[in-house]
Amino acid sequence: MQPWQPTTKHDARVARAELLRTIREFFYARNVLEVDTPLLSNGTVTDEHLDAFDTQFNFASSGKPSKLYLQTSPEYAMKRLLCADSGSIYQVCKAFRHEGEGRWHNPEFTMLEWYRLGFDHFALMDEVDALLQETLNTAPADKLTYQQAFQRYLNIDPLSADDDVLLKAMKERNIDIHAPQNLSYDTKLQLLFSYVIEPKIGIERPCFVYNFPASQAALAKLSPADERVAERFEVYYQGAELANGFHELNAAKEQRLRFETDNEKRKENGLPTKPIDENFLRALDAGLPACAGVAMGIDRLLMLKTGASHIKEVINFSVSRA
Template sequence: MTDWTPTTSHTARLARAALLKTIRHFFDARGVLEVDTPLLSQATVTDVHLDAFNTTFAHAAGPDAQTLWLQTSPEYAMKRLLCADSGPIYQICKAFRHEGAGRFHNPEFTMLEWYRPGFDHHALMDEVDELLVATLQCDRAERLTYQQAFQRHVGIDPLTARQDQLITALDTHQIDIDAPDTLPRDSLLQLLFSMVAEPLMGQQTPVMIYSFPASQAALARVNQTDPRVADRFEVYFKGIELANGFFELGDASEQRQRFNQDNQQREANQLPQRPADERLLSALDHGLPDCAGVALGIDRLLILATGASAIDEVLNFPVSRA
């Protein structure tokens, strides 16, 4: 067997160490506390587009067997810390998503996630911009609304386009799928955005896309001025999706409703339902401070910092050699 060797060069390993040092210095200088939360949890995400790994905990000396989940992100636990008056916090940790390995994704990856009480998503975009300049020595990011980016690259208005116009756009951009008329509107939008717009965005400088459709709010607030959109942003650079941020939803009842809606969609898609995270909901009932949060892929950031062409070049042992 010859595949025992790492897929990184020693130069890449040095670059990772330097990048982590720069990130920690960045947050230390701003008074943001580094924290640690469990990777194994009794709850997981309900998001239709995320699939989590699970394992059975059945130690002879413990309680009855229970399912534990490897976390897709430390978000829920970090929000519980925020509700317990942690103040601004960040975490660098492993995250796990049950998705196919590819050029920019490994099922186990390293995530940077941070939360800023008192910030909205625009203030957090400013800080993300500063971090990118510090780590990549790049120019300041361009900012576009989702609507502007969609119109620029796809050629239609995503907030007003009818179902038939979205299906026509698939043909225009030579996206061939079976039975597009059976897909919900959001799936058509996401298909067009990911296959047409994303590869073209941020080729010279990073780009921050904000004001996503409210139907794609995830854990973000719906915008108070324009209820068609959510206070959410994503960051792209050289065709790579790098970060996903929110002006965080703090309403426990609305969050429970979104969990329920996720599970209804899961059922419609013949996917297993996931229980709502009751500890998170209890924490939100106690009170989440007004804050913004963002998750950023460290491995993808390292690809950009080193000029690598794929994630395997910055991981010592990707899943194929784990």
């Protein structure tokens, strides 16, 4: 039987309360409005590597039981607010991902997400940097493109290298995959990134990696200067991936196409397809103002702030005790 006690110490709970206060003051000073959106949604994410929890709603107005999904992030709902003239907004909320637990992962976690009108990904990276300096007392961050990171640490161009070059690099670094068939090009890049690059960046100070390959664009705009890359960034610090941000794609047509491509990939890999969030697409159709947005893992931030070695030290009742 699992103990009933929390997996945290009191200090971690105090640190969480203080961190949330600092975050709210940070956005208050910048005139960014705190908002609240539902955790349950009719539509969900199509991304083949993201799996949402779902639940049955027996009281839908249709009279038939319907499926509702727990959000994997508040992105779609917050963008609908942006489309409804909310101005710049932020939210601290729970997000849910149907996946395993680990040192840096709990299926239910706390997310900070914010959107800034008129920002591109560079302006937003600067703001994320400012928030890290304020909350973790970090030195100003480094910035590297995805391509520079691969060239510096692997001597590989991730935008043009052959599949064989990636396989060879994996072999040289002793990255030994059980059943290596059907590893996609992007998965190989991600493995090399996780195993070789991640341990070397963001040690002394946070490190932003930006301009991801277009195939990993997610909801980011493609770069007008180089369509091989997307205006997406991540920030790494002391072994943690802390945040992921986009210069937001605001073309409804392209967004629908990306969702449909995701579902095609799901079919190819024998995964169930997911219902596209039509409310979100209709909002995009009405017009999403030019903006950049980012999601940050608050539990990971707290881990770094308190020196925790496992996420359960900052979550009162991690999933096995929930």
